[in-house]
Amino acid sequence: MLSAQGLTCVRGDRPLFAGVDLAVGPGEWLHVRGANGSGKTSLLRLLAGLSQPEAGQVKWDGEPISRIVQDYHRALLFLGHHAAVKEELTGAENLQLSAQLDGGEIDRAEVDHALGRFGLKGREDLPVRVLSAGQKRRVLLARLMTRKAKLWVLDEPFTALDTRAVEMLGNLAREHLAQGGMAVITSHQAVPIEGGKVLELSSSSNPLKPGEGRIQ
Amino acid sequence: MSALLAVARRDLLLAMRRKAEVLTALFFFVIVTSLFPLGIGPEPALLRKIAPGVLWVGALLATMLGLQRMFAADHADGTLEQMALSPAPLALLVGGKNLAHWLVSGLPLVVLAPLLGLQFDLDAGSMGVLALGLLLGTPVLSLVGSIGAALTLGVRGGGVLLSLLVLPLYIPTLIFGAGAVQAHSSGQGAGGHLSLLAALLALALFFAPWATTAALRIALE
Numbered sequence: 001m002l003s004a005q006g007l008t009c010v011r012g013d014r015p016l017f018a019g020v021d022l023a024v025g026p027g028e029w030l031h032v033r034g035a036n037g038s039g040k041t042s043l044l045r046l047l048a049g050l051s052q053p054e055a056g057q058v059k060w061d062g063e064p065i066s067r068i069v070q071d072y073h074r075a076l077l078f079l080g081h082h083a084a085v086k087e088e089l090t091g092a093e094n095l096q097l098s099a100q101l102d103g104g105e106i107d108r109a110e111v112d113h114a115l116g117r118f119g120l121k122g123r124e125d126l127p128v129r130v131l132s133a134g135q136k137r138r139v140l141l142a143r144l145m146t147r148k149a150k151l152w153v154l155d156e157p158f159t160a161l162d163t164r165a166v167e168m169l170g171n172l173a174r175e176h177l178a179q180g181g182m183a184v185i186t187s188h189q190a191v192p193i194e195g196g197k198v199l200e201l202s203s204s205s206n207p208l209k210p211g212e213g214r215i216q
Numbered sequence: 217m218s219a220l221l222a223v224a225r226r227d228l229l230l231a232m233r234r235k236a237e238v239l240t241a242l243f244f245f246v247i248v249t250s251l252f253p254l255g256i257g258p259e260p261a262l263l264r265k266i267a268p269g270v271l272w273v274g275a276l277l278a279t280m281l282g283l284q285r286m287f288a289a290d291h292a293d294g295t296l297e298q299m300a301l302s303p304a305p306l307a308l309l310v311g312g313k314n315l316a317h318w319l320v321s322g323l324p325l326v327v328l329a330p331l332l333g334l335q336f337d338l339d340a341g342s343m344g345v346l347a348l349g350l351l352l353g354t355p356v357l358s359l360v361g362s363i364g365a366a367l368t369l370g371v372r373g374g375g376v377l378l379s380l381l382v383l384p385l386y387i388p389t390l391i392f393g394a395g396a397v398q399a400h401s402s403g404q405g406a407g408g409h410l411s412l413l414a415a416l417l418a419l420a421l422f423f424a425p426w427a428t429t430a431a432l433r434i435a436l437e
Contacts, residue, residue: 048301051437074303082294086226088233097229098295100222103304127233 001025006056009042029183034201040186044155048078077149087129091139095146106146114145134160152183219304223312231320238320245278253335260337267336268397275325276386279357282321284375286365307425314358322354345400349393352413356389359424366431
């Protein structure tokens with residue numbers, strides 16, 4: 001399980017948030033909310049280990065993530081703001097190559113199935129460059145299926161998606177949680193997944209005092 | 217190891233889809249080195265003398281052209297972030313990118329150099345030493361250059377800064393590479409220079425991916 005104690009993030013000399021505690025166990029998901037600039041993305045990057053917290057610690061199964069980097073990365077799938085797909089490559093190539101970068105190998109049938117489920121049937125072999133913004137996003141999200149990760153950290157996954165894709169992603173997340181997966185999601189929209197804890201980050205003009213920003 | 221090859225394969229595939237970038241650097245090398253014989257005129261003795269230096273400087277500058285793009289695109293579209301989060305060590309993935317960069321921008325120079333040496337009236341032995349020197353030296357250029365590319369990632373006007381940062385580090389390679397051909401033609405034998413180039417390569421292979429990884433982590437913070 002993922003847990004964090006007393007996370008503090010400072011940008012420049014301005015504290016974004018301080019003393020954030022959270023815990024996500026198997027089958028649970030956490031909805032991180034807050035106004036623009038309240039530090040949702042920064043929090044997710046801390047959780048992924050892409051940046052280091054000013055204070056506090058992120059733990060995976062009770063071990064600090066800096067000590068078990070490779071095990072943690074194997075369990076983690078982080079999808080950020082970026083497209084994180086190569087425009088010149090086709091959707092199928094993108095999925096296969098990112099799987100190989102992660103040290104795995106997936107066959108073409110699996111790729112087609114994942115892209116098909118995200119409504120990209122027949123577009124597997126088109127360069128991503130010619131797809132629409134929403135379709136690019138779907139190619140990226142198809143990695144949720146091809147990469148078997150225990151923990152999803154998703155930054156605004158519903159951006160640019162139509163209602164059917166949002167519903168589809170919700171179903172996928174439900175399956176993931178039912179299998180004992182975990183997820184941390186930021187979203188301004190309502191997330192079509194039941195349950196879930198909520199973590200509210202207050203805006204930067206009103207920084208949290210230590211101890212605030214706990215799970216409600 | 218499979219992750220290293222996967223990155224290299226991906227970058228080669230991308231280079232195939234963006235041929236213009238690769239060909240620009242190659243044509244640059246061909247044109248710059250061809251300007252010298254045209255400018256200096258038919259003086260075989262002088263041309264033979266300056267050939268190693270001109271070809272090596274051409275190779276340095278041609279390598280510089282593509283350096284900035286080594287990580288820039290990956291950084292912009294977020295795939296670099298995904299690489300940093302891959303279960304495979306980032307240094308291995310960086311090694312794969314270096315390998316692809318060398319195959320695309322270094323190896324063609326090795327192949328072309330003897331051909332361009334003809335314009336300078338180099339004899340067959342000198343051309344062999346030149347190609348061998350480039351074969352040992354161009355990977356050093358890619359490896360050392362990747363440190364600079366990673367350090368200037370996301371910096372505005374990074375291109376100029378990159379040249380200022382990396383070109384001084386290329387000096388040892390240039391001296392021993394060009395020196396090998398001169399030593400060969402003066403009858404001293406190129407063995408010593410080539411051994412030193414090989415030593416530089418071993419050193420760069422060991423340390424450069426590590427330094428690049430550290431620089432990339434800073435850029436990603």
